[in-house]
Amino acid sequence: DGGITQSPKYLFRKEGQNVTLSCEQNLNHDAMYWYRQDPGQGLRLIYYSQIVNDFQKGDIAEGYSVSREKKESFPLTVTSAQKNPTAFYLCASIPAGGSAYGYTFGSGTRLTVV
Amino acid sequence: AQKVTQAQTEISVVEKEDVTLDCVYETRDTTYYLFWYKQPPSGELVFLIRRNSFDEQNEISGRYSWNFQKSTSSFNFTITASQVVDSAVYFCALSDPNSGGSNYKLTFGKGTLLTVNP
Numbered sequence: 001d002g003g004i005t006q007s008p009k010y011l012f013r014k015e016g017q018n019v020t021l022s023c024e025q026n027l028n029h030d031a032m033y034w035y036r037q038d039p040g041q042g043l044r045l046i047y048y049s050q051i052v053n054d055f056q057k058g059d060i061a062e063g064y065s066v067s068r069e070k071k072e073s074f075p076l077t078v079t080s081a082q083k084n085p086t087a088f089y090l091c092a093s094i095p096a097g098g099s100a101y102g103y104t105f106g107s108g109t110r111l112t113v114v
Numbered sequence: 115a116q117k118v119t120q121a122q123t124e125i126s127v128v129e130k131e132d133v134t135l136d137c138v139y140e141t142r143d144t145t146y147y148l149f150w151y152k153q154p155p156s157g158e159l160v161f162l163i164r165r166n167s168f169d170e171q172n173e174i175s176g177r178y179s180w181n182f183q184k185s186t187s188s189f190n191f192t193i194t195a196s197q198v199v200d201s202a203v204y205f206c207a208l209s210d211p212n213s214g215g216s217n218y219k220l221t222f223g224k225g226t227l228l229t230v231n232p
Contacts, residue, residue, distance in 0.1 A: 040123070040225075041224055041225075042118070042205060043205070043207075043220075044222075045220075048219060058219070090159065094218075098218070100164055101164070102147075102149050102151070102161045102164050102207075103161070103220070104161075105159040106158065107157055108157040
């Protein structure tokens, strides 16, 4: 079945560590997105990519980095510069021509700083 | 700047009651899309509906219905005869016209937590 796979489901990070969240899609979608969700908050855009080897900062990009070397993959690295990384992270994708069904979302990664 | 406001943080109803989730948006663009998503406890967001700014017809899908009113910049969502399985966080979202083409960014409201009690 086509979809978006995010891994791991739960991730624990020590202070000062970088961690990478995986996002893989087999939908042949061109555009991919990373959102952060905090309790009681909406989703806030971190980074997005419309084509391979190109990506743009979203509203809260500081302390995060991404790469888009393959169409299927859009990993997010949470760096030690991100002061409050504990959150739920969602990856999404959509075809180049858009979709009547909006984004397809992954099941998320819950990151906790210990 | 675009903004989506979901004033209801939490709603609790008893099964079989009807419930309406409010969504008010702000945009200066004349062409945009509005969305509703459902987020069950599992965490994944599930698409419910997309409405474009030129289509003000109300939509009904089973127990779900949506009322889009451009005059009041609202896109409200009603669940008729609610069920326990409807318990989730519901998000309203607005497309970003500046992102170009159809690879649009979405601005999300903060969500409404709906709890349906048996």
